[in-house]
Amino acid sequence: MKCVVKFCSPVLTVYEGVKSFYKEEDETLPVNMYGKSKVAAEKFIVEKCSNYAILRSSIIYGPQTVSPVAKSLPIQWMDSVLSQGQQVEFFNDEFRCPVYVKDMVNVILSLAKTWLSDGKKVQVLLNVGGPDRVSRLQMAESVATVHGYNHNTIKSVSASSVNRGVASPSDISMDITKLTQMLSIKPISFQDGVRATFDAEAS
Template identity: 30%
Template sequence: MKTILTTGSNGLLGQKITEKVLAEGRVKLVATSRGFNRYPVSHGYEYAEMDILDVAQVRFVIERYQPDVIIHTAAMTNVDTAEASKESCYELNVSAVKTLLSLCEEKNIQLIHLSTDFVFDGANGPYKEEDAVNPVSYYGKSKVLAEELLKTSTANWAILRTILVYGITNDMSRSNIVLWAKGALEKGQPINVVNDQWRMPTLAEDLAEACLLAVEKNAQGIYHVSGKDYMSIADLVRKVADYWSLDKSIISEISSDSLNQTAKRPVKTGFVLDKTIRDLDYKPHSFEEGLKMVDEQMKSRK
């Protein structure tokens, strides 16, 4: 049985990987994150505090647990923060990958690295894995720089690019578009939603499953991992309203330009999933199925 080490285990994807491993026992898990463990169950796996910017600590943890695979989920993902704090973004999204890669090369560890649809400019989505990257934000650029590091590495690596991940954990320290829309509409708060950006939202459980499939199948190269439904952000929010029978009349459609966001967003991303479905046996849920899973999890936690 392989031992995997996850970075960013307190995040949404990190917690879903822990959840899957505990439920299915397909691998041994070492979960790592900054600070204390926020996952509610502490047995059945190892947890180690690890700040991915602390090179000595990263080396210590990896040498202690000797993983076969590292799934690297930790990153700065707030697009506007990345644009405003380029140096911090570079440290988290590029320098940390350099550190992990050098250790993976030295110790023959496979690296599975999470990337994003924001490596593309959004002019010609949905995208295949081999399509040319052309980021329009610094966040996207940082993820391209990290991808380039992997491509020139002698380590065994795979890149999983994903889109707009949603889901719920026990301690939702950070929201996502589904929870934000549901929460605002339940409170009767009017919301503005862009109608000129298109995405394929990804259920966190699907992405966690893709990570474990990549481990099991010793995936190499780039894979696109998302939900299977293509929609505008405005349509996405309306679907959330429909699912929970909330008032759609307080949703106002606006253009991206009117938001004056710090960072530019790609217009139409989305992925062609054929390679991932074929090579990894990936089976994404529909958006409605994803919302149903989120709803059931919310009910079970009350």
């Protein structure tokens, strides 16, 4: 079977939370059906396609799109609930590497330009995350810091305190060394990304 898959973004592999900063070659240990479907998609693409770029991402955040999406965006949701001044619970033991949307776009554009200019087949699997490993709690604290909200309204809780009906990995933080070396792209810090999000929406 011959096919060309330029970009499959994001293809997120969900790991069992037994370590931090997973590398692309680390074993995938999905804990739920969502994760298993992503692993299956990666396997299919690698086996069946001769030209592909698989980009593994975590939480993609940034300003609202030109055509607003119906789903609540992470930073905007945190800002909304924290602005009300009431206590809100955030998990202190689920870790991700959120990536600013413009960094994700830059990665895709860089790969596309390389593919178009060289005319060679691309076969690459990359972690595309931000440089910071942060919990939901730390994300909320950054939003509060940037917008000057009272940190006392942020309550630290364990993810095990809430039954979400499906298993969720505790740590899917990603090592992005391969990304930065291959494309010379350094994603911005989470807090700087939060500032950029609010600045973009205010302009």
